Amino acid sequence: DTEVTQTPKHLVMGMTNKKSLKCEQHMGHRAMYWYKQKAKKPPELMFVYSYEKLSINESVPSRFSPECPNSSLLNLHLHALQPEDSALYLCASSQEGLAGDLYEQYFGPGTRLTVT
Amino acid sequence: KNQVEQSPQSLIILEGKNCTLQCNYTVSPFSNLRWYKQDTGRGPVSLTIMTFSENTKSNGRYTATLDADTKQSSLHITASQLSDSASYICVVSAGGGSNYKLTFGKGTLLTVNP
Numbered sequence: 001d002t003e004v005t006q007t008p009k010h011l012v013m014g015m016t017n018k019k020s021l022k023c024e025q026h027m028g029h030r031a032m033y034w035y036k037q038k039a040k041k042p043p044e045l046m047f048v049y050s051y052e053k054l055s056i057n058e059s060v061p062s063r064f065s066p067e068c069p070n071s072s073l074l075n076l077h078l079h080a081l082q083p084e085d086s087a088l089y090l091c092a093s094s095q096e097g098l099a100g101d102l103y104e105q106y107f108g109p110g111t112r113l114t115v116t
Numbered sequence: 117k118n119q120v121e122q123s124p125q126s127l128i129i130l131e132g133k134n135c136t137l138q139c140n141y142t143v144s145p146f147s148n149l150r151w152y153k154q155d156t157g158r159g160p161v162s163l164t165i166m167t168f169s170e171n172t173k174s175n176g177r178y179t180a181t182l183d184a185d186t187k188q189s190s191l192h193i194t195a196s197q198l199s200d201s202a203s204y205i206c207v208v209s210a211g212g213g214s215n216y217k218l219t220f221g222k223g224t225l226l227t228v229n230p
Contacts, residue, residue, distance in 0.1 A: 004159070042205055042220035043160070090159050104150075107159030 003027075004108035006091050012114045015081060021111045023074040023091030032074040033105065034066060035090040043090055049074060050096075081115045088112055118143040120208050120221035128227045133196055137224045139189040139206030143217075147209040151180050151191045154203045154223070163191070163204075196228045 004025045013019050023032065031050045035043035048056035049068045063085075065077040074091055088110040095103040120141045129135050141149070148167045152160035164173045168184040177194045193200055206221040 042222055044220075045218055088157070092159070104162045104165060107161065109159050110157070112157070 004091055004093055004106050006089075006108035006111050008111060009109070010112045010114075012116060013078065013081065014116055015083070017081075018077070018079045020078065021076040021089055021091075021113075023076075023093075023108055024072055025093040025106070026072055027093065027095075027106070028071075029093035029095050029106075030071060031094045031096055031103075032068065033092040033094075034064075034074070034076050035092065035107075037088040037090055037110070039087075047076075078113075081113075083115050086113055086115045118208070118210055118217065118219045120206055120219045122204075122206050122221035122224050124224060125222070126225040126227070128229060129196055131196060131198055131228050131230050134192065134194050135196060135226065137191045137193075137204050137206075137226070139191070139221055141187050141189070141206070141208045141219070141221075143187075143208040143210045143219050145210055146184065146187075149180075149182055149189050150207045150209070151178070151189075152205045152207060153200075154205060156202075160205060193226075198228050198230060201226060201228045 007022045033048050034046040036046055037043040045058050046060045047066045052068045063080050067075040090110045091108040092105040094105045123138045146168055148165055150165045151163040153163055154160040163175050163178050164180040166173050166182045172181045179192045182189045203223040203225050205223040208219050210217045
């Protein structure tokens with residue numbers, strides 16, 4: 001099983017809502033990532049978890065809050081978002097992260113988020 | 117400043133033809149270079165990963181080359197198929213551990229027409 005799943009596929013939320021994106025992998029990977037991708041732009045790294053600990057936060061606003069409850073799950077909690085936060089949010093995992101950087105990253109299909 | 121430049125921005129070819137996409141980078145310290153294929157609205161799929169000691173790597177009809185001296189890479193697609201229509205992204209990894217950093221190119225949008 002080389003699949004990374006993400007739910008929901010689409011999400012529309014108002015600026016006062018609180019919602020969460022979910023990512024799951026069962027490949028035994030120890031590194032998981034959140035990326036944000038705007039239309040016709042490359043993905044931008046947001047967060048990296050390595051062994052369930054937050055290792056990298058690329059200066060992401062606090063209205064995005066990541067959580068890694070266990071080695072298979074990664075959540076992204078959303079609160080008080082702005083319309084410019086509308087984008088495709090991609091989750092990825094790799095066997096090892098950071099020091100084991102040579103390992104391939106497997107991406108999920110993404111969650112298309114629209115903030116109204 | 118770490119940068120990855122890809123060319124061309126977009127490319128249209130006929131089915132069955134070959135094509136080559138280019139990637140130039142200024143990333144330090146270099147760790148590895150990856151090529152991804154991304155279909156519209158989907159997550160990227162890895163095609164190849166190369167370290168500085170690897171000159172070429174193939175994955176089916178995809179062949180990537182790397183010249184670490186000139187900091188250039190290319191992705192060659194042979195006998196293109198309609199399903200090859202996608203964005204191809206070059207990604208360079210720098211450092212490791214707490215210095216981990218991925219720099220993404222803007223991608224080349226490939227369209228394969230019948």
